[in-house]
Amino acid sequence: MRRVVEFEADFPDDQVEVDGEIVQFGGHNPAQILREALIGQGWTAGPVEQHSENVWYFDMSGVLGKATIYLSDMRPKYVVTLERRAWLQDLLGRSEHAFRDSLDSLERALTGLGGEHLTWFTTYDATDRSRASIDEVMRA
Numbered sequence: 205m206r207r208v209v210e211f212e213a214d215f216p217d218d219q220v221e222v223d224g225e226i227v228q229f230g231g232h233n234p235a236q237i238l239r240e241a242l243i244g245q246g247w248t249a250g251p252v253e254q255h256s257e258n259v260w261y262f263d264m265s266g267v268l269g270k271a272t273i274y275l276s277d278m279r280p281k282y283v284v285t286l287e288r289r290a291w292l293q294d295l296l297g298r299s300e301h302a303f304r305d306s307l308d309s310l311e312r313a314l315t316g317l318g319g320e321h322l323t324w325f326t327t328y329d330a331t332d333r334s335r336a337s338i339d340e341v342m343r344a
Contacts, residue, residue, distance in 0.1 A: 206286065207324060209314065210325065212281055218230050230279065234275055238313055242264055242310070245309050247265065255274060283328065288306060303342075304338065323336070324338060324340065
């Protein structure tokens with residue numbers, strides 16, 4: 205299961221250039237800050253690692269399962285994808301509740317960090333339409 209949230213935030217630019225060459229793409233610090241906010245809510249999280257240009261990720265886990273968070277720096281917007289690995293919850297019929305709890309934690313973390321204009325998506329592709337709330341994206 206996967207859901208995507210787009211938001212705006214005033215994170216400092218953390219792209220690092222040396223002699224005109226990019227040695228670290230932007231987004232690492234916002235991903236690290238988001239990771240710490242989720243740890244503060246009781247989640248366990250692995251280290252932040254680079255996935256691709258301007259995309260950073262970390263794994264997280266809690267009582268309700270495991271997920272991977274991807275943060276894309278598309279300044280002034282950011283895009284966060286939460287991808288849950290919920291085979292056990294699916295088996296036990298608790299997947300929707302666990303997924304909703306993960307999305308609620310993510311929303312609290314983003315708004316607590318100053319994220320504004322949160323817009324939710326199911327796939328974030330050309331055919332997807334934006335949704336204003338977690339309730340709407342859960343029904344999609």
